[in-house]
Amino acid sequence: MHAQQKMIDRWLSQSKHVSVPQGVSPSFWHATVPADNPGTPAQVKLGRALYFDVRLSKDGSVACASCHDTSRGFADQRNTSEGIGDQIGQRNAPTVMNAMFFQTQFLDGRALSLEDQAKLPIINPIEMGMPDGAAATAAIESDAKYQAAFKEAYGRPPNYDDIGRALAAFERTLVFLDAPLDRFLAGQSDAISEDAQAGWALFNGKARCISCHQMSSSSPIGTDNRFHNIGVSARHQDFEKLAKQALGALSKDSSQEAIDRLALETNLSELGRFVVSRNRSDIGAFKTSQIRNVGTTGPYMHDGSMATLWDVVDHYNKGGEPNPFLDGGIEPLNLSEQEIDQLVAFMFTLTDSRLAEQNKTELAHQTKIASERRPFRDNKLADRKVLPFEVVLKGRK
Numbered sequence: 001m002h003a004q005q006k007m008i009d010r011w012l013s014q015s016k017h018v019s020v021p022q023g024v025s026p027s028f029w030h031a032t033v034p035a036d037n038p039g040t041p042a043q044v045k046l047g048r049a050l051y052f053d054v055r056l057s058k059d060g061s062v063a064c065a066s067c068h069d070t071s072r073g074f075a076d077q078r079n080t081s082e083g084i085g086d087q088i089g090q091r092n093a094p095t096v097m098n099a100m101f102f103q104t105q106f107l108d109g110r111a112l113s114l115e116d117q118a119k120l121p122i123i124n125p126i127e128m129g130m131p132d133g134a135a136a137t138a139a140i141e142s143d144a145k146y147q148a149a150f151k152e153a154y155g156r157p158p159n160y161d162d163i164g165r166a167l168a169a170f171e172r173t174l175v176f177l178d179a180p181l182d183r184f185l186a187g188q189s190d191a192i193s194e195d196a197q198a199g200w201a202l203f204n205g206k207a208r209c210i211s212c213h214q215m216s217s218s219s220p221i222g223t224d225n226r227f228h229n230i231g232v233s234a235r236h237q238d239f240e241k242l243a244k245q246a247l248g249a250l251s252k253d254s255s256q257e258a259i260d261r262l263a264l265e266t267n268l269s270e271l272g273r274f275v276v277s278r279n280r281s282d283i284g285a286f287k288t289s290q291i292r293n294v295g296t297t298g299p300y301m302h303d304g305s306m307a308t309l310w311d312v313v314d315h316y317n318k319g320g321e322p323n324p325f326l327d328g329g330i331e332p333l334n335l336s337e338q339e340i341d342q343l344v345a346f347m348f349t350l351t352d353s354r355l356a357e358q359n360k361t362e363l364a365h366q367t368k369i370a371s372e373r374r375p376f377r378d379n380k381l382a383d384r385k386v387l388p389f390e391v392v393l394k395g396r397k
Helices: 002-011 026-032 041-051 114-123 133-140 144-154 160-171 180-185 194-204 239-252 256-265 267-271 309-317 337-347 353-372 388-393
Strands: none
Touching: 041 144, 041 160, 114 133, 114 160, 114 256, 133 160, 144 160, 180 194, 194 337, 239 256, 239 267, 256 267, 309 337, 309 353
């Protein structure tokens, strides 16, 4: 973790406190930062120390930085994440870069704030495994440095709620919005390649990405903050059967901690937002991910089942995966191979300049994978030579 902290030192040396980033609406920013946790330098410093502290896990083996690794786009680049005791969860770890801009946290929105989100992994049995918040606090409260740091940051001794607040304050400094696309949009015509420029046009037009990945000064990360069923889970799940199981489990315990365990420990994870809302229209629906720095944060989707951005575009190009709850906006796109390449070229221009080397490495890695396999490509569906439900109705799937 020492190497990760050196990266943080290099990247955040000029911004060790929470402040309005360039390109973001000040009014939006101030509405997003809570009044009781403004992100003072003391709060951010404390949060950074906690972010890297393995003492917050039951066996002292895992910290926030284990799954949100600075050197891996603040994710872990695994399909699904590993917690204490070699346990594997059901969800892909989203990056914490720019996480403050989401209206809800986690892929199913089961937390309403960064403060709320930061506490749940600490007490999840397979993530950091602490039995409760008191145990997490007890693990650090005798440390004289922490006693002084909590006093300076929040004016009181260590406690679980302030652990969450401090972690959130630190995460709000992880704003990475300075990408080649921003320079292109500001008038530097050669900031991105001609292929990437064509991809930007496709993003806003034929490929229809902008429908959910809207970008503006009040949505700088390219998300509509809504939940959509694009069919990823439908490849291998019976939604109706799972939904009945979920309702049975939730009738016994529908607390946030119980939902957290269902999302990470069971195959009910595949139901997505439904486990939170219990609304049938949310079955198999997950939050629209940000597209900022997307080149460095693979693999993709809630289960990490897509290794490359080519896979992602192939999935959308064929109209997603048919199922009774598929989002109405998902349909075949008829993109050519050149257009798919241009869209991918565009998405690699969304990476902050500080992560340029990671972006370059990941582009080479994904290019190699895509040259060898494209498991989600289906040109017949993409070109409407067959329609999605014909495949199911004719028994070919």
